[in-house]
Amino acid sequence: MAFDSKIPKGEMNEKWNDYKGHVKLVNPSNKRKLEVIVVGTGLAGASAAASLGEMGYKVKAFCFQDSPRRAHSIAAQGGINAAKNYQNDGDSVFRLFYDTVKGGDYRSREANVHRLAEVSTSIIDQCVAQGVPFAREYGGLLSNRSFGGTQVQRTFYAAGQTGQQLLLGAYSALERQVALGNVTMYARHEMLDVVMIEDRARGIIARNLVTGELEKHFGHAVLLCSGGYGNVFYLSTNAMGSNVTAAWKAHKKGAFFGNPCFTQIHPTCIPVSGDYQSKLTLMSESLRNDGRIWVPKNKGENRKAVDIPEEERDYYLERRYPAFGNLVPRDVASRASKERCDEGYGVGTTKLAVYLDFADAILRYGKIEAGKMGDHSASEEALIQLGKDVVKEKYGNLFAMYEKITGENPYDMPMRIYPAVHYVMGGLWVDYELQTTVKGLYALGEANFSEHGANRLGASALMQGLADGYFVIPYTLGNYLADEIRTASISTDHPAFIEAEKAVSDRIETLMNIKGKQTVESFHKRLGLIMWDKCGMARNEKGLNEAIEQIQALKKEFWSDVRIPGEVKGMNPELDKAGRVADFIELGELMCKDALARNESCGGHFREEYQTEDGEAKRDDENFSFVSAWQYMGESDWKLNKEELKFEIVKPTQRSYK
Amino acid sequence: MEHYKMNLTLKVWRQKNNQSEGSLETYQVKDISSEMSFLEMFDVLNEQLIIVGDQPIAFDHDCREGICGMCSMHINGRAHGPWTSNTTCQLHMRAFKDGDTIVVEPWRSKAFPVIKDLMVDRSAFDRVIQAGGFISVNTGNAVDANSLPIDKKNADDAFMAASCIGCGACVATCVNSSAMLFVSAKVSQLALLPQGSPERESRVLNMVAQMDKENFGNCTNTYACEAECPKGISVANIARMNKEYLHASLTTES
Numbered sequence: 001m002a003f004d005s006k007i008p009k010g011e012m013n014e015k016w017n018d019y020k021g022h023v024k025l026v027n028p029s030n031k032r033k034l035e036v037i038v039v040g041t042g043l044a045g046a047s048a049a050a051s052l053g054e055m056g057y058k059v060k061a062f063c064f065q066d067s068p069r070r071a072h073s074i075a076a077q078g079g080i081n082a083a084k085n086y087q088n089d090g091d092s093v094f095r096l097f098y099d100t101v102k103g104g105d106y107r108s109r110e111a112n113v114h115r116l117a118e119v120s121t122s123i124i125d126q127c128v129a130q131g132v133p134f135a136r137e138y139g140g141l142l143s144n145r146s147f148g149g150t151q152v153q154r155t156f157y158a159a160g161q162t163g164q165q166l167l168l169g170a171y172s173a174l175e176r177q178v179a180l181g182n183v184t185m186y187a188r189h190e191m192l193d194v195v196m197i198e199d200r201a202r203g204i205i206a207r208n209l210v211t212g213e214l215e216k217h218f219g220h221a222v223l224l225c226s227g228g229y230g231n232v233f234y235l236s237t238n239a240m241g242s243n244v245t246a247a248w249k250a251h252k253k254g255a256f257f258g259n260p261c262f263t264q265i266h267p268t269c270i271p272v273s274g275d276y277q278s279k280l281t282l283m284s285e286s287l288r289n290d291g292r293i294w295v296p297k298n299k300g301e302n303r304k305a306v307d308i309p310e311e312e313r314d315y316y317l318e319r320r321y322p323a324f325g326n327l328v329p330r331d332v333a334s335r336a337s338k339e340r341c342d343e344g345y346g347v348g349t350t351k352l353a354v355y356l357d358f359a360d361a362i363l364r365y366g367k368i369e370a371g372k373m374g375d376h377s378a379s380e381e382a383l384i385q386l387g388k389d390v391v392k393e394k395y396g397n398l399f400a401m402y403e404k405i406t407g408e409n410p411y412d413m414p415m416r417i418y419p420a421v422h423y424v425m426g427g428l429w430v431d432y433e434l435q436t437t438v439k440g441l442y443a444l445g446e447a448n449f450s451e452h453g454a455n456r457l458g459a460s461a462l463m464q465g466l467a468d469g470y471f472v473i474p475y476t477l478g479n480y481l482a483d484e485i486r487t488a489s490i491s492t493d494h495p496a497f498i499e500a501e502k503a504v505s506d507r508i509e510t511l512m513n514i515k516g517k518q519t520v521e522s523f524h525k526r527l528g529l530i531m532w533d534k535c536g537m538a539r540n541e542k543g544l545n546e547a548i549e550q551i552q553a554l555k556k557e558f559w560s561d562v563r564i565p566g567e568v569k570g571m572n573p574e575l576d577k578a579g580r581v582a583d584f585i586e587l588g589e590l591m592c593k594d595a596l597a598r599n600e601s602c603g604g605h606f607r608e609e610y611q612t613e614d615g616e617a618k619r620d621d622e623n624f625s626f627v628s629a630w631q632y633m634g635e636s637d638w639k640l641n642k643e644e645l646k647f648e649i650v651k652p653t654q655r656s657y658k
Numbered sequence: 659m660e661h662y663k664m665n666l667t668l669k670v671w672r673q674k675n676n677q678s679e680g681s682l683e684t685y686q687v688k689d690i691s692s693e694m695s696f697l698e699m700f701d702v703l704n705e706q707l708i709i710v711g712d713q714p715i716a717f718d719h720d721c722r723e724g725i726c727g728m729c730s731m732h733i734n735g736r737a738h739g740p741w742t743s744n745t746t747c748q749l750h751m752r753a754f755k756d757g758d759t760i761v762v763e764p765w766r767s768k769a770f771p772v773i774k775d776l777m778v779d780r781s782a783f784d785r786v787i788q789a790g791g792f793i794s795v796n797t798g799n800a801v802d803a804n805s806l807p808i809d810k811k812n813a814d815d816a817f818m819a820a821s822c823i824g825c826g827a828c829v830a831t832c833v834n835s836s837a838m839l840f841v842s843a844k845v846s847q848l849a850l851l852p853q854g855s856p857e858r859e860s861r862v863l864n865m866v867a868q869m870d871k872e873n874f875g876n877c878t879n880t881y882a883c884e885a886e887c888p889k890g891i892s893v894a895n896i897a898r899m900n901k902e903y904l905h906a907s908l909t910t911e912s
Contacts, residue, residue: 051797064717067775067784069824070726088803117803129800130794131853133817140807158817164725165820172792179788187781210773273693278701279722401724404741404748405695405710470797519708521701565708570675571774573716574708 003256003629005643006431007111010650013093016115023475024482030265031056034481035489037219039246041068043163043462044445045225046170047469053177057476057481060104060217061174061183062206064190064241064576065352069171073225073465076163077284077398078147079155080127080462082120087144091152093117093575094598095234098650100460103149104453105603105619106652107259109431109627109645113451119471122464123632125154126470130169138144139235144199146289147458147656149329155459160284160398166462182354183282187501189215191246193251194222194441195500203497205504209576212478212569214501216492221440221477222486224250225469228424230263233536234586236421237269243580245430245588247447255436256641258429258449260587261595264456265537266422267293267333270405270415280420283403284354284398285458288326290361290391293317293333295345295354305347305355305414307584316340324657328435331455331604331617332657336482338537339615341418348416357414362387364655419537423461425604426594429629429643433476434468436631440480444468449627454603461601508568511578516561520578520628523558527551527581527588535592540608544596550634551589558585562592590630590638597640600624601627612654621652662692664756668703670715671763676771677781682761692752696739697729698750701854703889717776724748724888727807727823730830731776731808731826732763737827737886745825745888765830769837769873780826789846789868790861793853806852819843819888828883830892834875841869842899843891849902859906878909 008015026034034057040048041063049061063071083096085397096117101108124142128134134156135143143380144153158165172569177183182626188209195203203218205458229244230236251257294313301308316336328336337354340346347353363380366387368380378386388411392399401412427450428436428443435442445465454458491497534547566572601610602624610618626642633639665688673680687703689777694702696718704714720728739749750815754760759774762776770778815887820843845862847852854861884893 039742047797054796065720065726066780067824070720070728070729072721072726075721075723075725082671086821121799124803125800126797127794128803128806129795129850131816133813133820133847133851134803135817136808136810136813138810140809140813141804158820160726161821163822165817168820172787174797175784175787176792177795185784187784237723239726241720241721273853274691276691276694276698276702278695281723348692390689401742401748404724404744405837407752467840474797486889488726519705523706563708565711565713571716571777575713646749 001083003437003641003643004431005109006107006433009431010359012110012114014161015111016118020475026478026482026485028056030485032058035060035219036477037217037224038062038225039156039204039434040071040225040227040447041171041174042071042073042225042227042334042445043167043170043465044447045223046167046174046554047466048223048225048444048473049183050170050173050177051470051474053180053182053362056131056182056389059183060219062184062186062189062191064209065187067183067187068174069168069521071167071461072242073167074241075111075223076166077160077282078286079145079157079459080123080149080166081154081457081459081461082124082156083117083154084124087143089152091120091154096120096154099150100451100457101650102655103455105617105648105655106453106456106600106621107627107645108453110647110649115472116265116451116464116467122471123463123466127166127169130173132158132165132169134165142608143379144550146327147624148285148288148327148333149324149457155286157286160286160395161445163462166466170466172413183288191249192504192579193484193500195250195497196253196437196438197353197490197494197496199258200439203492205500207454210571212567212572214504216497216501217492220481220487223442223444223473224428224447225444226447226558228242228420228427229584229587230424231420232527232588233531233533234524235272236275236278236279237266242280242596243583245580245583248583250436250438250441250443251426252632254438255441255443256429256630256631257425257426257590258627258629259594260591260630261535261598262425262454262603263421264330264425265334265419266446267337267357267419268400268417269328269420269422271348271350271418281401282420283402283415283417283423285330287356287395287398289358290394291326291358292327292360293354293356295340295347299344301347303356313651314345315498321657328657329455329457334537335606353418355414356417358391358410360390361416362411365390423456425450425454425456434473435480436477437573442473442477444473454605465521508575508579511562511575511582512564512568514560514562514564516563518561519563519576520581523554523562524584526554527585530554531588531591531651535588535595538606538608539595541596542593547592548589551585551592555585558582589636593638594630598624619652626650662756663689664692664751664754664758667692668758669759669761670776672715672775673772675774677755680772690751692750694751695722695747696733696749696751697747705812715776718775719747722747722813725823727825730765730778730825732830734738734761734764737831738888739763742885743888743890745823748827765826767829767835770829780841783824783826783871786837786865786868787844790857790864793848794857805891808851812850816847819847819850819895822891823889825888827886827888829874831886832875833880833882834878836871836877836883837872838873838896838899839875839887839891841894842895843863845899845902846895849898858902859910862899862902862906863910
């Protein structure tokens with residue numbers, strides 16, 4: 001099987017230009033004859049479908065939600081990075097490239113990251129042209145803020161709703177192509193398999209979630225833009241419907257899975273409150289611009305946060321990482337929270353939380369505002385009120401969300417936060433062209449193993465999703481389709497389609513006929529607990545081996561005792577969920593195997609056996625400087641292939657934010 | 659904040675599909691925590707139903723953090739329930755007390771046919787956007803983002819209009835099933851920005867025409883839409899759209 005990353009030759013900063021200059025093109029009259037399937041309509045999918053439609057390809061786009069505008073990119077809060085250097089603070093394409101490779105703990109592919117940094121600036125231009133209302137300064141120019149793991153201000157934002165605004169921009173471009181007839185939209189559809197003809201992806205089987213009918217769709221190429229699989233942990237900041245099914249079906253049809261164990265645990269989420277909890281809610285990293293994270297210095301502290309005096313507080317991020325302070329990367333911040341809570345300094349009823357405190361920022365902003373008005377004798381009360389107004393303008397929607405969920409007012413008392421699963425750096429292995437190891441099958445956005453290495457920096461997911469969709473795939477897909485112009489559309493009566501449809505239908509029948517006693521939800525919860533305890537923020541050999549056994553047992557139990565009500569025909573959300581959970585169970589096993597095989601710590605992958613004296617992740621570049629690309633061989637059986645990572649520009653060192 | 663448990667009576671709209679008749683069914687739920695979200699309470703009920711062999715209640719939901727716009731219940735006669743500026747998924751059970759009866763129905767509008775139980779078809783909104791809710795700029799055509807300074811007030815107003823989540827509460831709550839708030843939010847966003855100006859007139863005419871075609875009603879200025887909008891979209895947008903529409907009607911050749 002092909003396993004070539006296809007990195008162009010030449011100097012790092014010339015590779016992408018060179019590639020674009022020599023890539024094969026498809027002429028306009030041929031584009032009209034070529035059909036492309038896009039699965040998922042988040043930032044990557046919507047931008048790809050819109051751009052390919054604009055270029056003249058015949059596009060079919062699929063999403064499981066009722067409208068493409070609902071895809072979970074919409075929930076991204078903080079912002080999107082771009083090396084514009086509008087703030088004149090020393091930013092450049094090279095800096096963004098460097099920060100991303102370092103932030104990823106030297107486990108990403110340099111050439112891809114460099115390309116990402118190069119196209120980042122075009123993304124902002126494109127979005128502004130679409131009418132995305134980014135935050136602006138009084139002079140009318142764009143505003144920026146800081147995010148973790150960087151020392152420049154390169155993050156563009158729209159209050160705490162950046163993902164929403166970017167997605168609505170891409171969605172409007174997509175709907176424009178629908179109106180023009182270049183894209184056909186299939187909402188409330190779920191992809192349930194890839195159809196292979198000879199060695200190529202030639203289409204998909206999808207279930208119409210309203211009628212329950214299976215549909216066969218042909219495409220000269222298939223693009224999976226189906227997002228990440230954080231819901232394998234049951235509780236995560238992902239949407240309820242986010243799933244791995246499309247990617248997993250592709251994996252079982254031959255697409256290698258890259259670095260499945262690389263999970264991002266986001267440090268600032270609202271803590272779990274009870275076992276009925278269905279999902280977790282993120283409090284944007286942008287809050288760490290102004291919020292200070294602390295725990296009491298005394299174990300078992302029972303006073304209210306506001307009653308604990310300054311000298312009895314431990315601002316542990318500022319203490320441990322003076323250079324970056326509260327803006328250390330996510331993996332570092334999450335582990336530091338876990339360390340304090342494990343040591344018994346946690347707060348709140350569960351003691352699994354730390355404080356995120358805005359009191360200092362409120363006072364600081366209040367003084368600035370009073371100063372603007374020339375009022376140098378304002379009372380502290382007046383200053384606090386002025387400061388609260390500023391904080392409200394910056395983060396109002398996040399504070400309101402916090403108050404709705406917890407019933408507490410974060411303007412007056414610190415937020416309680418704890419790490420939660422948020423994003424996966426792992427995903428389908430792709431080459432430089434975003435093609436998986438299956439010809440004609442591509443993966444974009446969070447669905448691919450991507451440019452983030454072992455840890456993603458904040459505000460980089462939106463950047464990558466849109467880079468892939470707007471600026472990478474329009475070039476790289478042409479390189480494949482240029483050789484497909486002689487392939488006429490294949491009828492979906494072709495035996496390969498009939499066979500794939502039957503396999504999907506048989507699986508659905510099998511699931512429905514189990515008629516067991518336990519609900520789908522209960523299996524999902526149990527899987528999530530195993531994954532969180534043993535393949536979560538900290539992992540070790542013993543735990544991972546136990547997890548693998550437990551997951552295999554859970555899988556047997558699922559396939560013999562799951563209860564799915566209703567019928568195959570018509571709408572059946574429990575059946576949809578059952579299919580997704582069945583795939584999550586298989587993925588969970590692979591994640592544990594991947595974590596077990598990687599005998600080092602890097603980024604979000606923290607193996608307790610491999611840490612420095614002060615508890616930081618200890619990489620092993622000599623033995624593990626590679627992407628793990630897992631090949632599916634059969635049930636519970638995978639072969640590990642390795643893509644060696646060569647660092648030409650950024651020399652791996654111990655990552656330090658001190 | 660004090661947490662408490664409660665027992666509740668739920669009257670929920672059940673409808674097999676869009677061909678069948680629906681009716682309100684009564685269910686009891688026990689030991690519901692005040693810390694739960696409203697949809698988590700529905701999760702608990704659905705688990706109960708599945709265990710005893712009944713059909714779970716179908717309802718739309720996805721992000722559960724108030725931004726995707728997928729959830730859509732009419733709770734005790736109010737779109738998204740009793741809290742203001744809130745979506746159903748962000749409604750928490752501390753809004754209710756022990757012994758309460760809660761009536762839950764789907765959005766009611768000719769333009770939003772029921773698919774099953776509490777799920778409705780809101781694809782009419784997508785078709786209104788297709789009619790003109792965009793700026794025609796192909797990928798790669800853009801100039802440098804800072805080459806076009808935009809007055810901060812206009813940018814902020816455009817942002818406020820753009821924060822619409824497309825849930826349809828405005829339609830569900832309106833006596834006329836009018837979609838004016840939804841449509842005007844998009845028209846306003848793009849009319850307030852210089853990038854939107856080349857298509858300003860055709861946009862408002864086409865979007866309004868599509869809105870009428872989809873069977874949404876007219877606006878009679880009750881302002882219920884603004885009151886129930888989870889994102890607080892202002893009816894000032896409707897005034898702006900009327901102005902845009904009038905201007906476009908008078909200056910565009912037909």
